[in-house]
Amino acid sequence: MKTLEKTATDYSIEMIKDEARHLVEAGTVSRHQPIYILCQYIPAREWVCVECELEQSDYLLRDQIGDLIACENWDND
Template structure:
């Protein structure tokens, strides 16, 4: 879980990727679902960073994660 007071888009994407890989959330779910896994006092900072990077909370987690590269596809 994210614990730093400073959040970058990369950190948020890594957290989303980890939750998807664990099967806790789906790539098809909206980004706002992530707030269930992040303390409320920290969510406000994450929300600001997402908005700064032009993400809407209704966008899909898959959009946030971006394009993934596979070694042996």
């Protein structure tokens, strides 16, 4: 019997931004909430990797999600 165990994913800053953008577009989180809210949507064992990547990219957990996804494309300009 094979045991399938998911290993921790290496999160790039682009992956984190994409996930945050998706959650904002879905209305799950607000652009004005702090980045640490994202920990509710990322597995706990992987959150440490996310925190490290955010720190390396000069983001603080108290920064707003909008700061993380500031570069957005608007379809109706």
